Amino acid sequence: EDSADAAGDALSVEISVPRKTTLRQDVEEAIVISTKTLTDAGSVKKHIEIQLPTNMTYRAGDYLAVLPFNPKSTVSRVFKRFQLSWDAMLKIHSERPTSLPTEATVSASDVLGAYVELSQPATKRNLQTLIEATQDKDTVEQLKKLAGDDYQDKISGKRVSILDLLEKFPAISLPFGAFLGMLPPMRVRQYSISSSPLADTTKLTLTYGVLEQPALSGQGSYYGVASNFLSSLTAGERLHIAVRPSQTFHLPSDAENTPLICIGAGSGLA
Numbered sequence: 001e002d003s004a005d006a007a008g009d010a011l012s013v014e015i016s017v018p019r020k021t022t023l024r025q026d027v028e029e030a031i032v033i034s035t036k037t038l039t040d041a042g043s044v045k046k047h048i049e050i051q052l053p054t055n056m057t058y059r060a061g062d063y064l065a066v067l068p069f070n071p072k073s074t075v076s077r078v079f080k081r082f083q084l085s086w087d088a089m090l091k092i093h094s095e096r097p098t099s100l101p102t103e104a105t106v107s108a109s110d111v112l113g114a115y116v117e118l119s120q121p122a123t124k125r126n127l128q129t130l131i132e133a134t135q136d137k138d139t140v141e142q143l144k145k146l147a148g149d150d151y152q153d154k155i156s157g158k159r160v161s162i163l164d165l166l167e168k169f170p171a172i173s174l175p176f177g178a179f180l181g182m183l184p185p186m187r188v189r190q191y192s193i194s195s196s197p198l199a200d201t202t203k204l205t206l207t208y209g210v211l212e213q214p215a216l217s218g219q220g221s222y223y224g225v226a227s228n229f230l231s232s233l234t235a236g237e238r239l240h241i242a243v244r245p246s247q248t249f250h251l252p253s254d255a256e257n258t259p260l261i262c263i264g265a266g267s268g269l270a
Helices: 003-009 072-081 108-115 124-132 137-147 151-156 162-168 176-182 225-232
Strands: 028-037 045-051 063-067 089-091 105-107 189-192 203-209 212-214 221-223 238-244
Touching (some): 045 225, 063 225, 072 108, 089 108, 124 151, 137 151, 162 176, 189 225, 203 225
Antiparallel strands (some): 028 045, 028 238, 063 189, 063 238, 212 221
């Protein structure tokens, strides 16, 4: 193929990474070096090694904050409930500050996967909005009970989300824009770092369990957002991270000559 013709056919492409700015999260892009599954059966435990961005360092005892994506299965539930086409595009306008990308056309998959929390328990204010969005008297009565005395046991305690409620009560006629406006912004999750900077200051590892279990609500399965995101990554893929210093524990500066008593609190040792 003629190089001049190839150059003439080339497209001019501008690449941006707006999510960390839009969500106002102080994270940087890192690269996965390797992943490994540590268990054969039962509860899945995994190990991931990450190449840190330039100038990012850590100390023993620090945490790694990870900005995840929602599981695709959860995003698919939203598409089904609101009858969205798989290639739906959104242009979001808001008169108040928002963590959603505005004034630009973005795919519904990106917005639902990257910018909002889909699995957080519904608040009482959310329930009131759902009550106002239905004309079905039986649904209204059930939602009022859930927003009242039953809230702690049946909503908060069982981690029932807005999406769970929309699936359970099809009579709720909530516009998609109202649904988006009710969702909290995607937040980082913190993990204990399981490596030592004495081994390599440019890399770190996480050792974690993948959370997948029957939903307490009785509606399908519950997937831990961050653990399933980490579990989906393979070598060479990128993720957004930040080191968060521990405020309560660091090894003494002269650890080799300082007596230490280490007590496991039952959460496991990294």
